[in-house]
Amino acid sequence: MQNINGRQGASFVQLIADGSATYGYGHISRSREVADAFSESGFEVEYINLLERPSAQLTDHGRSGLTVIDLPYPDDTWLNSARQRGNKVIGLDYLGQGSPDCLIRMNQPLTEIPCARLLFGLEYAIIRKSIRNATASRGDYVLVSIGGADVGNHGLATAATLSALGLKAILVRGPLSGRVENTFTNVTVVESPPDFPGLLARSSWVVSNGGTTMVEAMSLGKAVHVIAQTSEEERFARPLHNSGLLLGVGSHHLRAPTEDEITSTGFRAQNAVDARGSERIVKLGQQLLGQDQVPS
Structure with missing residues (x-):
């Protein structure tokens, strides 16, 4: 997907994202969700998925616009290219040193990252429309989804632990996850299911990594136990657990929660994630281009 729309004379935004079996798919x-949000707000959108188009370059529109960079590693190449074209730059979890106009994260960075403006918090959680449109209910299974790549290959072991606890588990393997051999009772393995939003919405509770899947589950009012894939995910998840927004963190602490824990944790989680992150990012982009006021 490159041009989502091409409205003549519209403001344009270029979004660059990457992922891999090492970095995950989040x-x-x-960023696809953010691209859709900009498109729905009247922007001409150019979306560059470097996993599919590793040699892609920014299009020169002959006028300045907005560039949104969402990379899981430090790289100032795209920011420098955007600056050469006179573009304003938003960095999502930006790790480079090029100083975007606005750096947006869900948690405060561990070290100082150069930027003109830093915004962080769960209000910037990006929730896909398919998740927002899903109707939450309470099923009889635990959904296990350790990201699109399951970087540490924790998914099957987690599902096996749940099976040993007498719980029914559905293990979702994402597009960058390798195949696994399932020999465990009460464990169903599904590969990149098209109805992932429905599976998530109908689960009893969720075990996920500490990233996109976690906040999507929280937005549906699901109680979540986090198996972090990285030290940064653990640093993000620990304070949420301490605030009562998660069931727990870490494979060694995985257990069957009580009904009250499932209900109360899910309630607090949903109140913390209002699913308006994409909307806020679009408003910030409009503000940088002089089109709108500071977003709420």
């Missing part, structure tokens, strides 16, 4: 899935 940056790609959430």
